[in-house]
Amino acid sequence: MSRWPALAAMLVAWGAAPGALAQDSVCADVGLSFARPAVAEWTDWIGVGGGVTHVGEGDHRAAVALRAGGGVDFSIARFGSEQHYGGQFEMRSGPWLGAETTFHVTTLEGGLTLDLGQTYHAQWGTFALRVGGGARLEDDRWAPAGSVTLSWGVRSVLARYSEGGGCVRGDRTDVVDHGTPARTHALASGFRLFGTARLDLDGHAALIFGLELEPTFLAPPYSGGRLLGTHPD
Numbered sequence: 001m002s003r004w005p006a007l008a009a010m011l012v013a014w015g016a017a018p019g020a021l022a023q024d025s026v027c028a029d030v031g032l033s034f035a036r037p038a039v040a041e042w043t044d045w046i047g048v049g050g051g052v053t054h055v056g057e058g059d060h061r062a063a064v065a066l067r068a069g070g071g072v073d074f075s076i077a078r079f080g081s082e083q084h085y086g087g088q089f090e091m092r093s094g095p096w097l098g099a100e101t102t103f104h105v106t107t108l109e110g111g112l113t114l115d116l117g118q119t120y121h122a123q124w125g126t127f128a129l130r131v132g133g134g135a136r137l138e139d140d141r142w143a144p145a146g147s148v149t150l151s152w153g154v155r156s157v158l159a160r161y162s163e164g165g166g167c168v169r170g171d172r173t174d175v176v177d178h179g180t181p182a183r184t185h186a187l188a189s190g191f192r193l194f195g196t197a198r199l200d201l202d203g204h205a206a207l208i209f210g211l212e213l214e215p216t217f218l219a220p221p222y223s224g225g226r227l228l229g230t231h232p233d
Helices: 003-025
Strands: 028-035 038-055 058-077 091-101 105-119 126-138 140-157 161-171 171-176 183-186 188-198 205-213
Touching: 038 188, 058 183, 058 205, 091 126, 105 140, 126 188
Parallel strands: 038 183
Antiparallel strands: 028 161, 038 058, 038 205, 058 091, 091 105, 105 126, 126 140, 140 188, 161 171, 188 205
């Protein structure tokens, strides 16, 4: 009689196995979104700011500044998990050129920038350090000058995003369509708050704070996601 419980257990296992196998073979389609940084991401900007200039001993002047510039950067490091919200952290660096005028002083300069953000969505914003050198023109006299700019804001690269798909089986998702590969170049738009400190060899200095904007950030497509620097859903 003892063999009947064992036989019953075998029958139950045999009956359950096809159901489990069928459940594991069921594929539920799911849409996936990917973000792949371009090899080179370029940008341009216009900006407005205000601050103070030091043009001589005890001589400080309030200043309104207009600026424009552009640059290109390349990925130099990525770290962290791709499963982290916003994707991996990414550092990018590259050259830039810019011009600024306070109406009585004009500065032309260029240098290197270092950006810190994330591949999918920089949830705390994108931080950037711009270091440069050039020349300062005042009263028809040029003087060598250097500057440091710190900025924080929203960086939106629409060409990073593509749509793909996957198959969900139980607790596992298999990627079927990986979307489009990374592009060779793409436009980075957005806006950022900045602070610039500048000093020339004549001892003239300036401290300017303001806003920079890549103009196409105001163009379609309009979405809450894009305003936050993430997928423009």
